Amino acid sequence: MIRRIDLRGRLAAGEVLDYRALVPRAPVDVESALDAVRPICADVRHRGVAALKEYTARFDGVEVADLRVPEAALAEALDTLEPDIRAALEESITRARVVHAAQRRTDVTTTVVPGGTVTERWVPVERVGLYVPGGLAVYPSSVVMNVVPAQAAGVRGLAVASPPQKNTGGRPHPTILAACALLGITEVYAVGGAQAVAMFAYGARDDDGTLVCAPVDLVTGPGNVYVAAAKRLLKGVIGIDAEAGPTEIAVLADNSADARHVAADLISQAEHDPLAASVLVTDSVELADAVDAELELQVAATKHVERVQAALRGAQSGTVLVDDVHQGLAVVDAYAAEHLEVQTRAAAAVAARVRNAGAIFVGPWAPVSLGDYAAGSNHVLPTGGCARHSSGLSVQSFLRGIHVVEYDEAALRDVARHVETLAEAEDLPAHGAAVRARFPR
Numbered sequence: 199m200i201r202r203i204d205l206r207g208r209l210a211a212g213e214v215l216d217y218r219a220l221v222p223r224a225p226v227d228v229e230s231a232l233d234a235v236r237p238i239c240a241d242v243r244h245r246g247v248a249a250l251k252e253y254t255a256r257f258d259g260v261e262v263a264d265l266r267v268p269e270a271a272l273a274e275a276l277d278t279l280e281p282d283i284r285a286a287l288e289e290s291i292t293r294a295r296v297v298h299a300a301q302r303r304t305d306v307t308t309t310v311v312p313g314g315t316v317t318e319r320w321v322p323v324e325r326v327g328l329y330v331p332g333g334l335a336v337y338p339s340s341v342v343m344n345v346v347p348a349q350a351a352g353v354r355g356l357a358v359a360s361p362p363q364k365n366t367g368g369r370p371h372p373t374i375l376a377a378c379a380l381l382g383i384t385e386v387y388a389v390g391g392a393q394a395v396a397m398f399a400y401g402a403r404d405d406d407g408t409l410v411c412a413p414v415d416l417v418t419g420p421g422n423v424y425v426a427a428a429k430r431l432l433k434g435v436i437g438i439d440a441e442a443g444p445t446e447i448a449v450l451a452d453n454s455a456d457a458r459h460v461a462a463d464l465i466s467q468a469e470h471d472p473l474a475a476s477v478l479v480t481d482s483v484e485l486a487d488a489v490d491a492e493l494e495l496q497v498a499a500t501k502h503v504e505r506v507q508a509a510l511r512g513a514q515s516g517t518v519l520v521d522d523v524h525q526g527l528a529v530v531d532a533y534a535a536e537h538l539e540v541q542t543r544a545a546a547a548v549a550a551r552v553r554n555a556g557a558i559f560v561g562p563w564a565p566v567s568l569g570d571y572a573a574g575s576n577h578v579l580p581t582g583g584c585a586r587h588s589s590g591l592s593v594q595s596f597l598r599g600i601h602v603v604e605y606d607e608a609a610l611r612d613v614a615r616h617v618e619t620l621a622e623a624e625d626l627p628a629h630g631a632a633v634r635a636r637f638p639r
Contacts, residue, residue: 199493199507200464200476201516202486205529209521217532218583224444224473224514231427235392239428242396246403247410253393260362260388265402265410267369267386275375286571287338287377293574294346301593302350313609317602323437325355325412326596327398329419330374332361332390335470338377339571343578343591344419345381351596357414358383359398361390387411391421392428399432418591420578439595440588443581444514446475447566448535448555450526450548453482455541459562460485461492463539466567468509469502475514477533479526486517527551534585537566556585611637 203222208215241249247265254262276284307317328344330337341358348356358378360370369375369388378386389397401413413436417429420442429438447467449460464476480486497506509515520526523542530538534554542548545561552558556579557569570577578591589595614633621630 199490199497200478200510202519203516204519205525206481206519206521209525217529221518221529221533222475222477222514222516223533223583224446224475224512228423228426228430228441228443231423232431235424235427235431238392239396239399239431242393242402243400246401248405250389250393250397250402253391254362254389257391257393258361258364260364260368262362262368262388265387265389267375267388269384271369272375272379272384272386275372276379279373279376283338283373284376284380287342287380290339290342290572291346291380293572294342294576295350297574298347298350298576298593301347303594303597311609311612313606314613315604317604319600319602320597321600322352322354323416323596323598324353325414325416326353326357327395327414327417327436328356328358329394329398329417329421329425330358330360330370331419331421331425332363332371332374336371336373338371338373339577340419341374341377341381341383343576345378345383347576347591347593348418348596349381351593353596355385355412355414356383357385357387357398357411359387359389359394361394362388392424395421395425395428395432395436399436416596418578418595439578439591440580440584441582442578444473444475445470445537446477446514446535446581447537447539448477448479448530448533449539449541450523450530451478451480451482451485451539451541452523452543453480453485454543455480455482455485456562457485457488457492458496459565460489460539460541461496463565463567464489464493464510464515465496465500465506466565467537468506468515469500470509472505472508473512473514474509475512476510477515477535478517479520479529479533480517481520481522481526483519486519489517523548530555534580534583536579536581536585537569539564539566554586556580556590607636 303320305319307315309315326348330340360374362368397411398414398417402411403409416437418439426441468474468476531554536556538555539559540549549558549560569575576591580588617633618630
């Protein structure tokens with residue numbers, strides 16, 4: 199069901215291994231999707247609400263009278279939410295708030311010289327558009343993971359967009375609406391895909407010029423390849439968190455791991471999408487064999503069998519056999535997984551050596567699904583190897599650092615000659631003149 203890549207003995211044989219090229223990876227071509235989304239974004243920019251309604255009818259099969267969801271519908275969705283789901287969402291929100299509240303940065307003033315200070319102020323983005331996907335599954339947890347850090351950062355304006363559903367009156371899924379209501383979000387739009395990103399970037403007006411959705415400064419949240427392509431296209435018009443690709447899990451394990459746990463965790467990510475990646479890295483052939491046997495049993499019993507099988511059999515998934523845990527660490531660092539589980543002896547010590555991962559789950563009692571919902575951590579994480587250079591969504595994602603420079607006359611006079619010297623060295627004499635003008639000779 200899941201292929202094997204055997205790296206054992208190749209280092210000893212003198213091979214130079216390019217682990218980035220050797221590990222499985224989903225073939226996602228955001229660049230090619232740009233051609234599809236470019237005219238959509240341009241049309242939304244120029245025709246606003248009319249274009250949004252047309253694309254909603256074309257792509258979602260829903261005729262939407264009003265793009266904005268009435269607040270009464272949000273309240274109704276919360277009132278009719280199953281008590282168990284409400285309790286679970288409330289617990290998820292509570293834990294996420296605890297973690298994200300601790301991330302808020304404070305302003306710091308540094309005295310460089312007597313009379314000269316630089317203060318770093320942390321200022322929240324003014325208005326944010328949060329995208330919540332609505333494809334093969336329903337993601338109220340993504341509402342929590344996007345909204346909580348934005349609120350902790352102090353963002354004043356929060357708008358959510360999620361695709362309308364045919365069987366819910368042309369509105370986003372009611373559980374999405376209920377999650378918004380729980381979090382106090384009242385601005386919600388029944389718009390999905392690239393057109394939602396364009397709406398956030400440019401704003402949208404009705405035919406009579408009425409502003410239906412004001413433009414935002416930053417767009418966050420995962421989506422399909424067309425959402426990622428629209429974010430790439432419009433980056434600069436808006437800030438973005440990341441271009442999210444298919445979800446992925448890597449499990450670094452030795453023969454102390456429980457094959458049932460490992461197989462269950464691989465399946466848990468595979469059920470997201472046929473392009474989801476599930477990768478096991480191990481130095482134990484016995485564990486690999488046992489995981490294969492468990493996959494046969496557990497996949498047959500899971501709900502989304504075809505989706506899971508497609509993901510596990512795809513080129514993006516596989517078992518990588520390594521010489522030892524040390525080599526395994528090199529492999530997972532090269533892979534830079536969105537989610538990395540460490541199920542080895544001394545798991546905490548091994549996890550501390552990991553350099554590249556969106557989030558690390560340590561030991562047998564911290565599965566990725568815990569992080570998806572109720573660990574308190576954020577599940578909006580870098581994919582496609584981007585964890586080598588990027589972080590997951592956090593309070594910091596919604597803050598901007600602004601340097602405030604304050605020097606008195608004496609402090610400027612003391613450094614003036616250095617400013618003038620560097621200005622001359624760069625052949626920018628007006629820079630030096632701007633300092634000299636303050637100290638006429």
